[in-house]
Amino acid sequence: MVIFSMPRRIAYNVNASEELLNLSTMLNLKNFLIVTDKIIEKTDSFVSLVNELTKNGINIKVYSEIIPEPNIDIVNKIIESMGGYVPDLIVSIGGGSVIDVSKILRAKILRPDINSQDISPFLSLNIENKKPLLVVIPTTSGTGSDASFAYVLKIKENNNEIKYASGNYELVPYESILDITFLKTLPKKQLIITAIDGLANDLEGIVAINSNPLTEGLAIQSARMFFKYLPDAVMTRSDESLANLHLAATLSGIAFSNSGVGLVHAIAHPLGSLFDIPHGMAVSIIMPYVIEYNYKSDFARSKYDEIKIVLEKIDGFQERNNLKDHLIDLYNKIGQPLRLRDIGIDKNNYMRKIEEITELALRDPDLAFNPITPSFEEIKELLSKIY
Ligand SMILES: [Fe+2]
Known part of the structure; x- marks a missing residue:
């Protein structure tokens, strides 16, 4: 048997805020959690995206503390920082680290009973199509994480931090939104x-x-x-x-x-x-x-x-x-x-x-x-x- 997985929607040559508003109308999504990093948060593209969404009645909470090559446990910190906010959409804006954290974050919000490190291809998560959904706006052109079920994050092993790669078909983002304005400031x-x-x-x-x-x-x-x-x-x-x-x-x-x-x-x-x-x-x-x-x-x-x-x-x-x-x-x-x-x-x-x-x-x-x-x-x- 061969299984082939990919996001349900891929939008390219688009303006990210327009596409997010489309999605909001289509699926009745009003409460967004944006996951990103400090550098992206300061860009004009990010600021105008948030303004546009807010102007159109979307509630937004931003978590921007993702560092390069983060430890998987960062998802617990994000959930704590949400202070009871219940998102119906996670919008992940960044490179591989931000996207991979967002995949585990969504799984952890929907399945608090599961240990993040246990998420592997062999586990049935039962989270497909459940809210919060995950959409990704990649800000680099290469990791491919916006379209995959895989993640690479650091975990603790015998007092050392090691890079750990795994995945699960239910982690595939709902949609990948390819808006080139986010690439323009990339060194x-x-x-x-x-x-x-x-x-x-x-x-x-x-x-x-x-x-x-x-x-x-x-x-x-x-x-x-x-x-x-x-x-x-x-x-x-x-x-x-x-x-x-x-x-x-x-x-x-x-x-x-x-x-x-x-x-x-x-x-x-x-x-x-x-x-x-x-x-x-x-x-x-x-x-x-x-x-x-x-x-x-x-x-x-x-x-x-x-x-x-x-x-x-x-x-x-x-x-x-x-x-x-x-x-x-x-x-x-x-x-x-x-x-x-x-x-x-x-x-x-x-x-x-x-x-x-x-x-x-x-x-x-x-x-x-x-x-x-x-x-x-x-x-x-x-x-x-x-x-
Ligand atoms: Fe690679």
Whole structure:
């Protein structure tokens, strides 16, 4: 049996406040809880959204204390801060951290009897279609969390905080609203690394062992859009490029959350946490080398070659020998570094930790979806190459 999940509605090329008011009328929603962070709360786009909603009779409570990479327990603090306010809609405005907290928050409001950390694919929550519903306005183009059932949050384990990834089909947001005004203030580096993460989700998902026609179609289209529009989005921030990037990220979220990812993510998780490298940057640096490695698999080779043909139809793309070379062309166009030495990682310190990263990568759950299983020595070799 194959289950495919995605949000019930996706609105793009829209003004977020107009779409929220539509939804309010359609579903009789009047009490919104907006979850966001301090930076977004200060933007003009946020202020005008809240004004517009208030003017139209919506009751609003804002929680804006979400920090990057939060602990799952933050949901208890949010519920306490609500002081008895009963929302019928949670509006999550932010990147992956804000969105993932909002998913658990909704589950916890509806199921206070459940321990947040126990929310896994195997638990029946019985919260589907119950209020508060969750809608997401993503402010980066890459995590895909607006369209997925997954979450990555920190949990406590033996007195340490570790990153924990899990999910549940009932956590999929009701709607993803793609309004590019929220992308305009995103710093360039953030724009690039979140988009490359989205692209990595596509290129890994296409060759993942759980890939199927639904995920493959979306991932190929999404990858095509990232390659086509990312350079322009970086250089000009044109509305057209941002709108396409934003949609590509959501397509990617639907695709990879249903197909799984692979070795790029299995390496990027320990690499990122041991050297404090942002997830999108870690993914970006390892990806070309993993693609080169995966060419050993006939299945991966045939899929990569299909994408190569799609890319070569885009204006300004040349014919290349393999998909890795296309990726390097893209990095060169947007000024993205290729190696760890280029982002200030100390060589000796890195070399000392290569075996630890390798061990952690071999234990990472994402590795199970890679088309081939690498040996300890093969991962070590990949890690040497990326310095
Ligand atoms: Fe990722």
